[in-house]
Amino acid sequence: MQFLLNAIATMALPTDAQRLFHGRGGLFAGCEQWALDAFPPVLLLTSFQAVTEEQLATVGVALSTRWAQIAPDQPLNWVFQCRAEGQLETRLMSGTVPDPHVVTENGASFRVHVLKGQNHGLFLDMAEGREWVRRRVSNYAPDQPRLKVLNLFAYTCAFSVVALKAGAKLTVNVDMSHGAMAIGQQNHPLNGISTGATFLMHDIFKTWGKITRSGPYGLVIVDPPSYQKGSFIATKDYAKLMRRLPELLAPGGYALLCLNAPELGLAFLQDQMQALAPELHFIERVANPAAFADVSPERSLKVLAYQMPSLQVPVSDALGSNA
Missing domain, CATH: 3.30.750.80 (RNA methyltransferase domain (HRMD) like)
Known part of the structure; x- marks a missing residue:
């Protein structure tokens, strides 16, 4: 001690x-x-x-x-x-x-809420992930349309709050927990945010129609539980999300993939992304807060950023016609 x-x-x-x-x-x-x-x-x-x-x-x-x-x-x-x-x-x-x-x-x-439950409304180990989102949205190219963000497994919508405060146009928050989403709905006005956030309290795997309707997105955040019986099992269900990323993302858009499962290393995410969504390029692993230093980086929280390629303008279109 x-x-x-x-x-x-x-x-x-x-x-x-x-x-x-x-x-x-x-x-x-x-x-x-x-x-x-x-x-x-x-x-x-x-x-x-x-x-x-x-x-x-x-x-x-x-x-x-x-x-x-x-x-x-x-x-x-x-x-x-x-x-x-x-x-x-x-x-x-x-x-x-x-x-x-x-x-x-x-x-x-x-x-x-620290007196009830084991999850207290804000995951402290995700602080650098939220900062990454804030910087990415704040630095979004001014010649592009304002960013749309899809926040899957939104919990209390902390990512949504950060994105909207940084200038995002729209956030779509999806989570099955009505209690967590109710807190998320309170978190937005707490930060002076009155518009821009949508809340879908549904099973993600049964809500793709509503999810894709608001896209494509400049940023998709995937932060699921590693194992939640009846909801999400990483070893079985993460692949289903990866397959959807190319159709959800706008050209040049980013995906932030999170995994807090000590038994699953970086290769679990990287190998599957290479196989299931090879269009996306790996950008970086977002560092965890210094206070969460771990003897084994493979066992600690993993937050990986990927990017969809931008649309390539054909040379003839870029130069214009000589006719």
């Missing part, structure tokens, strides 16, 4: 939502079970193994000591969540949690 305690003893006062300690990355021996996140003004400590009350008390003292140093005029609000098999628990350890609870990330605001 010492690495976790050391991180607490040196942490700065967090203002944006972010990960503060990532034991799951395997870089801190003996702390693989621990994660510490900031959802200001709340800290969330997560353990993936059972813990003792003594261990929690030790962390509590460390947090109180550091908080008194960096925020002496603010109460310490912290929540503990245990995700050990058969011992799921979420407990408010100190202070309070705002309701509604709104956090910020790089100028955008999002509703979160």
Whole structure:
């Protein structure tokens, strides 16, 4: 636990939502079970193994000591969540949690819920993916029509918020979860966005007609769960999405493919893309946030960017006719 305690003893006062300690990355021996996140003004400590009350008390003292140093005029609000098999628990350890609870990330605001469920409304490891989308939309060629974005497995629509704030014309958000999409619908006006977002609460594989009707898209984001029985199983279903990309994308458009499955490496995405959508060119792997450093990049979150070729203008058309 010492690495976790050391991180607490040196942490700065967090203002944006972010990960503060990532034991799951395997870089801190003996702390693989621990994660510490900031959802200001709340800290969330997560353990993936059972813990003792003594261990929690030790962390509590460390947090109180550091908080008194960096925020002496603010109460310490912290929540503990245990995700050990058969011992799921979420407990408010100190202070309070705002309701509604709104956090910020790089100028955008999002509703979160740290006292219920294991997904809290904003995936912190996708921060660089959202930044990639913001930059891509912001830098979209001014001589092109304003960007349309398709956000598949939209969850609470964070990608949509970022894209519209950056200047996208339209976002189409698709997800089966009515609860997550309801939060997504709240996130848009929270950021001063009143138009441009469409919400389809359907099974993606049964909604292609509605999805393609708003296309083609300058950017397609695919961020599915790696395994969700009855909804999506990466090893079986990701290929179905890849086959659709060429018809969904406008010339020169981008696809952002995300996969958070430790057992599936980069080759799982790259080999299938080469076989199923060879028209798209691999651009880059988007780096994960530094706080999520992992001993094995193959096991960590994978976010890959691909691009559809631009239309090639025939030489005769470009030069004009001599007739």
